[in-house]
Amino acid sequence: MAESWNWTRDSKLCFVTTGATAPFTALIESVLSPSSIQTLRKCGFTHLLVQYGSAKDVYDICSSAARLHIQDNKQDGEIIIDGMDFNSEGLQSQFKLVQKSKGLVISHAGSGSVLEALRYQIPLIVVPNIGLLDNHQEELAVAMERNQYLLRGDVQDLASAIRKSEGFRIKMSQFPPVTSGEHRETKSFAAIMDETMGFMD
Amino acid sequence: MAPPLSSLYTLSFALAVLTTLFVAASLRLLTILPNQRSKSTPWRKRPVATRVLVVLGSGGHTHEMFYLLRDLDTRKYTHRTYVVSSGDAFSAQRAVEFERGLEEREKQWRAEEERNDETANGKVKIEVTNEDGVTKSTQEETMRGERPACLGPDHYNIAIVPRARKIHQPLLTTPLSCLWTLYCSFTPLLRAPPFLPDQQPTTPYEAAAADLPDLIITNGPATAVIIILASLILRFLNWRGANSRSKCKTVYVESFARVKTLSLSGRLLLRIVDRFLVQWVELEGAGGRAEFWGVLV
Numbered sequence A: 001m002a003e004s005w006n007w008t009r010d011s012k013l014c015f016v017t018t019g020a021t022a023p024f025t026a027l028i029e030s031v032l033s034p035s036s037i038q039t040l041r042k043c044g045f046t047h048l049l050v051q052y053g054s055a056k057d058v059y060d061i062c063s064s065a066a067r068l069h070i071q072d073n074k075q076d077g078e079i080i081i082d083g084m085d086f087n088s089e090g091l092q093s094q095f096k097l098v099q100k101s102k103g104l105v106i107s108h109a110g111s112g113s114v115l116e117a118l119r120y121q122i123p124l125i126v127v128p129n130i131g132l133l134d135n136h137q138e139e140l141a142v143a144m145e146r147n148q149y150l151l152r153g154d155v156q157d158l159a160s161a162i163r164k165s166e167g168f169r170i171k172m173s174q175f176p177p178v179t180s181g182e183h184r185e186t187k188s189f190a191a192i193m194d195e196t197m198g199f200m201d
Numbered sequence B: 001m002a003p004p005l006s007s008l009y010t011l012s013f014a015l016a017v018l019t020t021l022f023v024a025a026s027l028r029l030l031t032i033l034p035n036q037r038s039k040s041t042p043w044r045k046r047p048v049a050t051r052v053l054v055v056l057g058s059g060g061h062t063h064e065m066f067y068l069l070r071d072l073d074t075r076k077y078t079h080r081t082y083v084v085s086s087g088d089a090f091s092a093q094r095a096v097e098f099e100r101g102l103e104e105r106e107k108q109w110r111a112e113e114e115r116n117d118e119t120a121n122g123k124v125k126i127e128v129t130n131e132d133g134v135t136k137s138t139q140e141e142t143m144r145g146e147r148p149a150c151l152g153p154d155h156y157n158i159a160i161v162p163r164a165r166k167i168h169q170p171l172l173t174t175p176l177s178c179l180w181t182l183y184c185s186f187t188p189l190l191r192a193p194p195f196l197p198d199q200q201p202t203t204p205y206e207a208a209a210a211d212l213p214d215l216i217i218t219n220g221p222a223t224a225v226i227i228i229l230a231s232l233i234l235r236f237l238n239w240r241g242a243n244s245r246s247k248c249k250t251v252y253v254e255s256f257a258r259v260k261t262l263s264l265s266g267r268l269l270l271r272i273v274d275r276f277l278v279q280w281v282e283l284e285g286a287g288g289r290a291e292f293w294g295v296l297v
Helices: A025-031 A034-042 A056-072 A092-100 A111-118 A137-146 A158-171 A189-197 B011-032 B059-071 B089-120 B122-130 B133-143 B171-190 B204-209 B222-236 B264-269
Strands: A013-017 A047-051 A080-084 A104-108 A124-127 B051-055 B079-085 B156-161 B215-218 B249-253 B275-278
Touching (some): A013 A092, A025 A047, A025 A056, A025 A104, A034 A158, A092 A104, A104 A158, A111 A124, A111 A137, A111 B059, A124 A137, A124 A158, A189 B059, A189 B215, A189 B275, B011 B222, B059 B089, B059 B215, B079 B089, B079 B171, B079 B204, B089 B156, B156 B222, B171 B222, B215 B222, B222 B249, B222 B264, B249 B264
Parallel strands (some): A013 A047, A013 A104, A047 A080, A104 A124, B215 B249, B249 B275
16 A cells, blocks of 8 residues: 555545456556546545556556546545556455455456455456457356346446445345355355265264 | 187278277276266265365466365365476465465464363363363363364375477377376376385375375366376276276366356366366256356355
């Protein structure tokens, strides 16, 4: 957390992760667009942290445009925008900060990030990258949304997903599921291993 | 006088031999494939030591695998072999971290248990002092009656097999490199190397480590298909009792990212593995055998 952040008890963080290796530039552009920024400010977010991966150039252009927009519309409240490239230690500290500040994570729909973020029980918006061929991101995002694990967003209209996320915190399902499926007995993988081996107890 | 051996060198005889071999091999395959073998071993008292072989793959597969294994009980699965492809330092690193995490978890449990003992067992202590010393020790034993956690470097190993197909490798040579991987896969399957070289197994744990794995867990990297194939060959030949002792049970878990269609590895292994698990209800019953028990990762 940077010194210039002025982090207080009332701060609320929106963390955006776009994938480290093949960054999703459309998501960076979308989240820094005037409509998203305005919605974030209305929802009481005070900080926006963007993990831009290797797309620093895109982030630099978009974030300076966004800062200009904020200065022009001061009445909507302050929001501090910051960026980071890649953290070799993972994103735990960012997710924890979101958890603490009752914030929001916006992520690309890679299963790795999704699985990690969900373990913090924080509202999560995933944005499938339609540009990728032979990719199951969209399918996964739809299935996850149907099970109330997360919200699905779209680069064309991220603002509506951000608005929805405010009420989502109370509705979201526990992940990993304690009980899931329709009236069926669920098993943990550890139990399936024991069953396969025939281990009692 | 017996006819000369050369009278057997005829096409029809060769065909007859081939047909016999083919029929025999097919019958053998039918008996070892999972339709004949029950999905799980009948309930039994758990043996002292069990070896499990975990096939790790590139980034995403490895990631999911360690989520799957998060509740691994080292008292039951006393030896873990992690198979990684050559050059996949990430997976090997993750395996070491996972094992370290298991040790940390055990330490925390121990600490908690001790704290609970101190606070809650004041009464027990008084009882014990009233009786003789023997009662005390037996009581403690029943409390700690469970088997020890099997942690640390002598309870796991990381085995490296050559990559089945290198990046940018031409398609033409892929079968060759796959065969090489298959050949090298037998090493980790047959035994985990002893902690000290040339050490003969003295404990049941070491014996289990030096034996075939009881369980093979995988979630779909290319190496997994080859390892499962190698285990099938061992069972086909009943090598060291691979089939008769019910060794090498296989569990395949389709990736969490697969919602509607099976992956290539999944389709290849669908009828070969003992248990085929999917994580989305849409795939339940795929190929007539996919099981769905909810999201597992």
